[in-house]
Amino acid sequence: MSKSGAAKRYAIALFELAQEHNQVAKYDQEIRIVKEVIDGDSEISKVLEAPSLSLADKQALVNTLTAHASVTVSNLLKLLVERRRANEISAVCEEFIHLANEERGIAEAVVFSTRPLTEEEEASVSHTFSRKVGKQTLNIENIVDPNLLGGLKVRIGNRIFDGTLRGKLNRLEKQLTTNL
Template structure:
C-alpha cells in the first residue's frame, strides 16, 4: 500500500472522529497550525521523522508540547501515530487531512506561475475565472517565474493550463513546421 494511501486512511479516520465528536473546527485550526509548524521548524520535523528517538520519548514530548494547546483528539491521534510507528508520516497525514477538508468544503488549490507580479485586480479576476471554470472555491498561490516571458501557467491538481508566451511560441513553431512538412509532402506527391 502506498504512503499516500495510508496517509489518506489516517486522515479520513481523524476527520470522521472529529466530525462525530463535534471537534471538526477545532481540529481544522490545530491541523493548520501544526502543518505550518512542521513546515517552518525543521527540528520539529526531524523529531517526528527520527528513528533514533524512542516511541515513549516521542509520546511524552507530543503530550508536553501540545496537551494544553490543541484539541485533545489531535493529541490523542498524534500519540496513536507514534504507537503505530507512523509518526514519520505526520506531515503527509496532515496534508491529506487538509486536502480532505478542502474537498468537503469545495475548495481547490491552484498554483499560478507568472512572469511579473499580479495586481490585486488581476489576482481577483484570475480567481473568479478559475472558480467559474472549476465550479469550486479557489485558493490561489502565485509564483513568479521570470523565464515565462509573459502569460501564465496554472496548475490545479493534475491539470495544467499553459497560457505562457513560451508555450504559445512553441505551439506556433510546431504548427508552422507541420504546415511546411505537409506542403512539402503535397509538392512531392503532385
C-alpha cells in the same frame, strides 16, 4: 508524495470526527500549520522517527508542536508517533486538507507569475479557473517566477493551464511546423 492506505484511514477518521463536532474549518487550519512545520523543518521529522529517542520525549515534542491546537489534532499526532508512523504525518495532513477542500468545493492552485498578484487578480484567477475545474473557489499559492516573460501558469491538481508568453510561443511554433 504517495499516500499510503494508512495515511488515508487516519485522515478519514480525523475528518469524520471534525464533521461530527462541526469543526472541519478549525481542524483544517490546525492541520495546515502542522503540515507547514513538518514539511518546513526536516529535523523535526527525523527526531520523531528516531528509534533512539523515547516515546515520552517524542510525545513531549508533539505537545510543543501542537500547543495551540485542539486536543483531537494533538492526540492524532501522538497516536501516529506511538504507532511508529511519524513519517506519515505529512501525508495524513495532505489527505485531510484534500477531504476538507472537497467538502467545501475548494481546489488548491499554484499560480506562477512574473510579479506578486494583487488581491483583485487572485480573485479573478480564482473565479475564472474554479469554474474550469468544477469547484466553487481556489486556494491560491502565488509563486513569482522571474524566468517568465509574461502571463500566468496555473496548476490545479494534475492540470496545467499555460497562459505564459513562452507557452503561447511554443504552441504557435508547433502549429506553424505542423502546417508545413
